[in-house]
Amino acid sequence: TLDSHRLIRWAGTAGRQDEMVDILFRRYFEDGEDIGARDVLAEAAGEAGMDADIVRDLLAGDADKELIRREDMTARELGIQGVPSFVINSKWVMVGAQEPETLMRMFNKLLAKEAEEAASVAQ
Numbered sequence: 001t002l003d004s005h006r007l008i009r010w011a012g013t014a015g016r017q018d019e020m021v022d023i024l025f026r027r028y029f030e031d032g033e034d035i036g037a038r039d040v041l042a043e044a045a046g047e048a049g050m051d052a053d054i055v056r057d058l059l060a061g062d063a064d065k066e067l068i069r070r071e072d073m074t075a076r077e078l079g080i081q082g083v084p085s086f087v088i089n090s091k092w093v094m095v096g097a098q099e100p101e102t103l104m105r106m107f108n109k110l111l112a113k114e115a116e117e118a119a120s121v122a123q
Helices: 002-013 017-030 038-047 052-060 065-077 100-122
Strands: 085-088 092-095
Touching (some): 002 052, 002 065, 017 038, 038 052, 085 100, 092 100
């Protein structure tokens, strides 16, 4: 939900993003809770060590709604439909969990491609 994504963003500023995602997944998939409900989200924030009252107040407003909508639109335009997804240099998208070696090969190929493009522009 939009509100759960807002909460995950705010948890990131508190250094608790991974923990918040785990809590929300547990509450939704294991506990069957409605993670679109603001009271559930505020409780989840408290569980993650955030101030539940502040989160409740933030959720009642429009903070970061437009930002989350723009990020969602950008992801859709890039063809992202799952997680994890990596956007590299605002040009390339890598979808799915990858081994470190695979990531390094991809980064090396992309660096070479960038260098090739820069050289052709310089000519």
